[in-house]
Amino acid sequence: MNTARAGRRIRIAAGLGAVALTAGLAGCGAQGGGGSEGTADSGTIDWWGWTPDVNVANTYIEAFNEEYPDITVNYKQVPIEDWEAALRPALQTASGPDVFGVQPGSRVDAFKTFAEDLTPLAEEALGEDWKDKVSQIGIDGLTADDKLVAMSVGAVYAGSLWVNQALFDQAGLEHPTTLDEWVQVCEDFRAAGIGCFVQGASQEGFDQDTLQAIAERVEPGAWTEASKGERPWNDPAIVETFEIWQRLFTDGIMQEGAIGYAQYPDANNDFMSGKYAMIMMGSWYTQYAPEAGMIGAIEAAGVADPEPFPLVPIEFPDVTGEGNPAGYFGDADYGLALSTKSDNKAAARTFITWLTTNEDAQQIVANTLNNIPALKGISADWDSITLPFPDQQLTALQEYTETVSQATAARFLHLNQDEQDAILEAAVSLAEGTATPQEAADRMQETVAALGE
């Protein structure tokens, strides 16, 4: 082999190596801006989200394409557990999504640098008084540093229980309205060989829903104030909340092994397959009340021949007996953000504007029953929704959606991930009996105080 050829090979290899090294460096720490405008009524946009489900997204896209046939929207649903890991690198490259879903709260702050401010878009679509026309909860949770990072499609609210009315009827039982009644109902269900209440207590979000629902019965607003740092976590109202939470385990309301359960899929599957009569879920569960949604959910729970049952929301029992009203609390389910690196920003704006501010689009959102629409004055058209047991479901669902849409208390908005972890730790310690309510509350206060240092 002559020297010239050897030298040439070295140069080629060195060149390849330099490319590989550059790629490695880029992969380890890419940042930067970019993107282009394109046209407002044509082009292709990629929309990524962990929600809604693909069939719901396709319903939105089909309706959108009736108005804007030249804009192609490709929806990619990423499972919630992989969402953060998938989105972060994608947003740092030009091949990521044009439009992406954003969770309210701390995530908004994290992703704000990758999203355009949508305030001008909202003003253009709804006018200067746009804030009066959409749900405040959708604005608060999706704004960071006065920048509207994403526009809310709709909101979800928690604080309610959902029941399988067929199981209540089968056992001849009434819905529990107090803690003692709840304990008794669970004893009766067990005696009848039916599971009573199921919760995936290994997941913080759902534990927090139950805790906040209890706290609303103890002292309305106490939980929200603690979340905002306006009262300590070892306040007597929170300690009492923890005491009642612990009683759910010691008095046999929670199913055995609850803290080893995940709400999804474990608890949801058990409830949907008819093993349990009650579950703590929020307004997103409304989508399973119609026959089509329910059949799909029961099939997904592993039941071969799904039979619909009357799925009904009920108030969280008055677990203190003090007569405080049942509290509901929520956040924007998700907002749509426009990526700064989008290569078709104009078309992406058209899609975001249409889905979040157009009355027809928001009516479709309302009718899918997954979200309470962001636009005020829009509610589900119950005449067009087929319920399998309208006599048992219709009034309850109408009242429920009407009530929760009035809620103003936040669900996760004021809590960062470390605080949510501390709540889970307290909840599990209480469930296991390794801490008293006062100890758990004190420990939580210490943790949160340390985080703020």
Place this chain on the structure above:
Amino acid sequence: MVATEPRSARTLAASPGTNAPSTGPRKRERRALQPHGLPWILPGLVLSIGVLYFCIGYTAVISTWEWDGLSPTPEFVGGRNYAQMFRDPVFWGAIRNTILFFVITFTVQTALGMLFAVLLHSRVKLGVVYKVIIFIPVVLAPAIMAPVFRQFFSADGLFNGILEFFGLGAITQPWLAQSSTALWVLMAITVWQWTGLTFVLYYAAMGQIDNSIIEAARIDGAGNLRVIWSIIWPGVRGTTVALAMLGAIGALKTFDWPWLVTVAGPNHATEFLGTIIYRQTIPNYDVGYGAAVSVVLLVLALVMAIILQIRGRERAR
């Protein structure tokens, strides 16, 4: 292959009774060959340095930052992430879990692996079937088996059903939902999965032991246990050291089973360094802290490997 030529030349030179070439021309030949080999290894070299070692170094740099993984302006905080980590009881709980996990799983896997290897080296009927059955768990992905084990060990799961069937209903409990039992369930699952590999390696190692030594021992009156203890066990020491090293590093890297089966709970009872790194880096956006734990994990893995290697060599002498 070009790269083997110098080695061949050395071998020839060292062999008695061969006409070894003189030193001068051999050196010239090696120098002439160097440029030919370098281009072949350069891409791999650059890749390993550029991707692997660079990213390890970059992780060490990140560990000195307060960073959410997205912000273009991370804040330099020096050793604060490390200080926070050493004060964090969850970190020390993960270290305790790792040590206990390694000791128990390695001991049980070694005992079972040896047992199966010894049994299958004797002439058992359907030996191939047994080997396949023992080895199958090794190739099953945790992601596939995790839901099965979640169901199997749940409060109303099959395991409690089996206990009740055998009249042991008094000891049934929600195995995965208690801090006191969840880690033991994960250790049992790990033993179930990796005993097959231990068995295969011991089985192969035992095949290398000279049969005449065992026969001589038997003539001298050694029983089965004596043969295992005095001949087979020392004969497979290298395998045991390798398995210990793999087990220790595996314990440090444990992530899939605790995350998929218990999500590192309840109450951090099944927390490992890997689960801390993932939780802090991905859901909690504390990339700097996650990187600090990653660096500690790397250091511990290296130290563990070095210690086991040295101990193995000392014993071999």
